Amino acid sequence: MDAFHYKNGQLFCENVPVQKLAERLGTPLYVYSQSHFVNQVEAIQRAFAEVSPIVCYSVKANACLGLLRAMARIGCGFDAVSKGEIYRALRAGADPKTIVFAGVGKRDDEIDYALEKGILMFNVESESELSAISRVAAKRGVEAPIALRLNPDVDPRTHKHISTGKRESKFGIDIERAKACFKRIRELKNLRLKGLHLHIGSQITENDRHAEAIAKILPFIGEVKQADFPLEYLNVGGGYGISYKGNEGLDITSFAQKMLPHIKETGLRMVCEPGRYVCGNGGVLLTRVIFDKPSGDKNFLIVDAGMNDLIRPAIYDAYHKIWPVVSEFQPDAEITGDSGQTYDVVGPICESTDVFAKGRRLPRCNEGETLAIFSAGAYGMAMASTYNQHPRPAEVIVHGDKFWVARERETIEDLTRGERLTPKEVFSAEDLK
Numbered sequence: 001m002d003a004f005h006y007k008n009g010q011l012f013c014e015n016v017p018v019q020k021l022a023e024r025l026g027t028p029l030y031v032y033s034q035s036h037f038v039n040q041v042e043a044i045q046r047a048f049a050e051v052s053p054i055v056c057y058s059v060k061a062n063a064c065l066g067l068l069r070a071m072a073r074i075g076c077g078f079d080a081v082s083k084g085e086i087y088r089a090l091r092a093g094a095d096p097k098t099i100v101f102a103g104v105g106k107r108d109d110e111i112d113y114a115l116e117k118g119i120l121m122f123n124v125e126s127e128s129e130l131s132a133i134s135r136v137a138a139k140r141g142v143e144a145p146i147a148l149r150l151n152p153d154v155d156p157r158t159h160k161h162i163s164t165g166k167r168e169s170k171f172g173i174d175i176e177r178a179k180a181c182f183k184r185i186r187e188l189k190n191l192r193l194k195g196l197h198l199h200i201g202s203q204i205t206e207n208d209r210h211a212e213a214i215a216k217i218l219p220f221i222g223e224v225k226q227a228d229f230p231l232e233y234l235n236v237g238g239g240y241g242i243s244y245k246g247n248e249g250l251d252i253t254s255f256a257q258k259m260l261p262h263i264k265e266t267g268l269r270m271v272c273e274p275g276r277y278v279c280g281n282g283g284v285l286l287t288r289v290i291f292d293k294p295s296g297d298k299n300f301l302i303v304d305a306g307m308n309d310l311i312r313p314a315i316y317d318a319y320h321k322i323w324p325v326v327s328e329f330q331p332d333a334e335i336t337g338d339s340g341q342t343y344d345v346v347g348p349i350c351e352s353t354d355v356f357a358k359g360r361r362l363p364r365c366n367e368g369e370t371l372a373i374f375s376a377g378a379y380g381m382a383m384a385s386t387y388n389q390h391p392r393p394a395e396v397i398v399h400g401d402k403f404w405v406a407r408e409r410e411t412i413e414d415l416t417r418g419e420r421l422t423p424k425e426v427f428s429a430e431d432l433k
């Protein structure tokens with residue numbers, strides 16, 4: 001059964017009616033199904049069992065500590081893109097030996113922190129980064145385990161803002177340059193090349209894109225091995241697409257079938273970095289209708305969540321299903337006549353891109369009613385801001401018929417923390433000399 005489903009006209013997350021959560025804890029509110037997160041990780045572990053995958057959940061998609069902990073407990077590893085994410089994964093109980101560290105701009109202090117904690121590998125994105133890691137590792141007197149992130153020049157056929165594996169992207173190293181990197185790796189001390197890494201984009205729904213990327217680097221992997229580097233891992237990245245509208249999501253079994261022959265051919269142990277696939281459909285954002293505002297030819301539903309809480313529609317023009325939490329109709333049911341209305345669902349933020357849905361046919365909604373914005377588990381709270389001085393929402397984790405507040409709602413007092421009305425001490429330009 002889906003983590004979120006309607007029963008007798010009410011939306012449930014697992015066995016908890018979400019309307020009651022909205023009443024108890026207020027809105028906007030993120031609600032997550034713990035089972036969904038765990039089940040998705042296990043589905044990947046199963047689909048790729050033949051190559052004993054190390055599944056490294058991509059922390060940036062949803063960094064909620066309570067959920068990270070649930071994942072760490074089933075042996076899930078983590079893909080981090082900053083010191084802050086490594087810290088979070090460790091706080092959640094992750095084994096450092098299951099953490100990979102990616103990102104095009106790693107600072108020395110971040111590299112040093114990762115070395116101190118003893119992570120599995122750095123995913124290296126440039127020649128300059130090789131030098132930086134070597135320098136910091138030498139200072140610590142340790143050897144840094146690295147993987148080279150290759151840019152295979154494959155079109156992931158997804159939204160251009162979330163495509164990363166084409167030649168013109170800032171991510172990864174093209175194959176020609178990668179060959180030069182080997183020379184660098186040999187010259188530089190304190191580096192141990194343990195793997196190769198690919199990540200070609202996000203929300204990829206065609207099941208052969210990753211397989212094509214791996215196929216493309218197979219000859220290269222042969223060369224690396226011949227050059228006597230002790231390769232152990234092939235990190236195939238993340239980007240597995242989910243369903244936002246209906247059934248456009250990736251089928252993990254056929255996806256794995258396409259990739260497995262290539263991975264087996266390399267003889268390497270597979271690492272992967274799913275983010276959205278694990279969490280996207282494991283969360284909803286609950287919001288209340290503040291005003292019903294007919295204006296011009298339109299009907300605006302002004303809700304209490306805004307682009308500051310969920311920015312995907314504003315920046316990617318992303319589609320999110322929206323439906324009243326209490327409704328006699330199933331989501332997407334055709335609503336004819338007076339029981340329905342065509343709405344623009346918009347937030348309270350002073351920006352014209354603060355829109356969740358345009359021209360959407362919904363059951364007629366009343367002021368005060370709660371709506372669910374679906375598929376909000378990935379890149380929702382993780383990208384939330386306090387723009388317009390709106391405190392960020394609370395986060396609730398549901399597990400069976402139990403729920404708990406995994407993150408308190410921010411307060412307006414929180415938003416001024418760290419600021420001063422008047423100087424504590426005044427300096428002059430002279431002091432900088």
Ligand SMILES: *Cc1c(COP(=O)(O)O)cnc(C)c1O
Nearest residue numbers: 058102202238239273274275276
């Ligand atoms: C963002 C990212 C991921 C996760 O992407 P999803 O589309 O959420 O699966 C994995 N690996 C790297 C290097 C990333 O930057």
